[in-house]
Amino acid sequence: MVFNKFAYPLALAAFFAIIIFQAAAYDPLDPTGNITIKWDIMSWTPDGYVAVVTMTNFQMYRHIMSPGWSLGWVWAKKEVIWSMVGAQTTDQGDCSKFTANIPHCCKRNPTVVDLLPGVPYNQQIANCCKGGVVSSWGQDPSAAVSSFQLSVGRAGTSNKTVRLPMNFTLLGPDLGYTCSQAKKVPSTVFISADGRRKTQAWMTWNVTCTYSQILASRYPTCCVSMSSFYNSTITPCRACSCGCQNKNNCVSSNSDIRTVVGMNSSTSQNTKIIKCTQHMCPIRVHWHVKLNYKEYWRVKMTVTNFNYHMNYTQWTLVAQHPNLNNITQVFSFDYKPLIPYQFTNDTGMFYGLKFYNDVLMEAGPDGNVQSELILHKDMNTFTFKQGWAFPRKIYFNGYECMMPPPDAYPYLPNSANSTLISSSIMASFLLLVLLVFW
Secondary structure, three states: OOOOHHHHHHHHHHHHHHHHHHOOOOOOOOOOEEEEEEEEEEEEEEEEEEEEEEEEEEOOOOOOOOOOOOEEEEOOOOEEEEEEEEEOOOOOOOOOOOOOOOEEOOOOEEEEEEOOOOOOHHHOOOOOOOOOOOOOOOOOHHHHHEEEEEEEOOOOOOOOOOOOOOOEEEEEEOOOEEOOOOOOOOOEEOOOOOOOOOOOOOOEEEEEEEEEEHHHHOOOEEEEEEEEOOOEEOOOOOOOOOOOOOHHHOOOOOHHHHHHHHHOOOOOOEOOOOOOOOOOOOEEEEEEEEEEEEOOOEEEEEEEEEEEEEEEEEEEEEEEOOOHEEEEEEEEEEEEEEOOOEEEEEEEEEOOOOOOOEEEOOOOOOEEEEEEEEOOOOOOOOHHHHHHHOOOOOEEEEEEEEEEOHHHHHOHHHHHHHHHHHHHHHHHHHHHHHHHHO
């Protein structure tokens, strides 16, 4: 028996690669978050079947924004798509073998996108035609679903002869999602509108897609700055927080905007035309400790858009701080606590009020949204020392933002401590005098 000296290191490397990938796809703030794609065969046809594909976003705070999702797979045999309702493929492929009825798509690896709003009713199906925009489950479960129908030909015509598609891919709209192989599950049960009858799909399979920020982007896409009422120093975002690879293509002044936008007028909506900054991030989140009351304290959050070519619709902001377990009031934003673990309540999701500030406009005078929070103090834990008043993590639209280094947080001046000590000593002395001479 000949020992291959390369076999063990290669196997070990593969093992660690799998472990690292799984860890990267795990989100501690949303441990069960995923996008589930359900494929229900509703009826059989002479050469295949009609199926309804439903995509449900179970992620609590990560949504799919414009220009929307695109879903791909590889057929197991030589299937074709005869027709679609509620979606379309991006490429028909080579259908020259067909002379009478021409399929909608003949590619072995089709890519499907959602239809835009306003298409004719005969091209629509429930939960379709939103331009691929899908809300997060935590923000709006009713809008966290997208569906389409397709008629598949040259496929099996029974549960025993149908072959499941393979190698699913999902863009939402950028990279970051990894999908499992299709897996047969118990057939979906449907209940009629009056609730008096049940029917079920002939066959159902699921695909689960999970998100990893490491796969999505090499650099963060947002950063955090900080300030406080007790220190005049403003802690800015780290230099090159989002990478400085685009430093030479940014917009340095308002006079350059028209030129750059004009040159990029034919680019996609996701094109980043960013204002030149030290941090080079399209989004900055600023956390300001504003006021201190006897039993409460007040924080102001401001989200600023530095991208001249993108509006952020249905944006979400997630903050992690131990005092979010006792939040009293939120102004200008909607708020929902995120409790991924039973005994931990330190994370909250903030998002815009519908028709008021649920759209973060492109860079400029209107390119910001802001709100203030009032939090009730827990005297056992509350302090302004050692940066306790600042968040542990910030996420914008599901992307973790770059935080400043801990030693750069606005600190409580020594004079503030001495003032508090002096006040306590003086109060004790006056109380003692009153007790003695009363």
